[in-house]
Amino acid sequence: MLSTNRCFVLLGIAATAVVCTSPAASAQTGLLFTPIAPCRIVDTRNAGGTLTSGVPRTITVNSGGPTANYSSQGGTSSGCGIPTDAKSVFFNFVVVAPSTIGDLQAWPVGTTIPAASISNFANLPGFNIANGIAVPVCTTSCATGDLNVQLNNASAWLVVDVVGYFK
Template sequence: MDKHAWLFVLALGSMAALPSAQATEPGGTHAPEVAADLGPDRDAAMARILERWVPFIRETGKTDLTEWHLEMKGLIGKADLSALQRASERVTYAGMKANLQGRIISDEDAIGLAAERSVELGLTDEQTKALGDIDRDLVFVPLAPCRILDTRIAGGQIAANTSRAIDVTAVGNYAFQGGDSTDCSGASAAGSFAAALLTISVPGAASNGCLSAYAFNATQPVTHTLDFPLGIPISTTVSVQLDQSALSNELSIYASAQTHVVIDIVGYFINPAEPVLTCVNTAQTTLPISAGNTGNAVAPTCASGDIETATLCEATSWDMPLVFINAGTCSAKNNSGSSATLRAARRCCRVGW
């Protein structure tokens, strides 16, 4: 997505938690976890930000992921809960980032700032304001070639200077159009999708002519999808936008001269799946610390594929304050008169599809 080259996903990275100290009363079980305002509200805000911006990461190429990851790690780690929640409600990149930095800015003002920035990036106003489009920001699903139309078997030739409506999806199979008797590897049941990659063939017409393939119920384009000569089979493979409304047909084929038409689907374009954020805590590392001494408890690492989002520390004594919480390490000094235990764990998250 070139027009969004400067937009990138808010990937949840390892965040430095703010130092804090919580513990149980002497004789209690264990202290509440502490980690920079952590809790369901903070997790939910981070998840909303992730869901809003993650679709862009796969389509941008002008921003270095490592640099962006480090920048956002710092912003999230320093942001308090209210700033994080405000950022999660923004629909512009500039507004989200400004809120993480502690500035309160409306989306309209953010759009203005982004437009100024777009001059440097060579983007148009419309490109700057666009945050994604259900007709353009799509995922391609390839298929083995499968026939969805053959007018030689069903329907007969398309008459000169007429259009024929074609079903592409939401059908049981394609036999009624002279096509395959299966669902073409799920294409017929994929729901409404924005476009299809089609191989369109003319098996040999009685005169020269042209075809135009376009979305059903749309204005017929002046351009040609395929020009065909007299008596010579010819084909082309092309992506065609489809109608996504509740209408029964998705595609129209116009023929300037009477001809049979054969169509094979070789793939389709759908809206990207929404990401699912899953977070778990690792097991705890426990470290006994004798009276008057200090200690560092290092939490188990996250599982492969997970990203650390927080360090969780616990102390079993109110007299053992936590002095350092970062990157899975919890440090404390036991100021009590007896031994106490320091515990460390990590919060680990991954994005599924």
């Protein structure tokens, strides 16, 4: 829902988020958010193993279409309903059992790694850090995947659920 101050209130099963945009940005994008039931696309405990510090990993998000099989990434084999023309996806990233203090970055394939992280974490036994955030995905020349993720200063498993998309 769009409020008068140009903030979207995203209501999900597991979380609620408020996303605010400037009038110019919302006038240019015109993207519509479509919520979906939380759907696991990555679980490196099941496939792929831990992420290593400083080494990007490319994941498939929307290039496989609504019925994509994510089992090679440790996710569902039955698709999540994410269309190929999604421009941005709302994710829940969970860093599991990190080796030490670190951060997680995510960015679209074919673009430059951002300076900012999307999650900061520490090695706290029994406590896994989660963060829900909308991240743009690759929209052109995405043959190798849609989204890069990278841990810095630590190794860990990564779990990624999708809860909606913008198009």
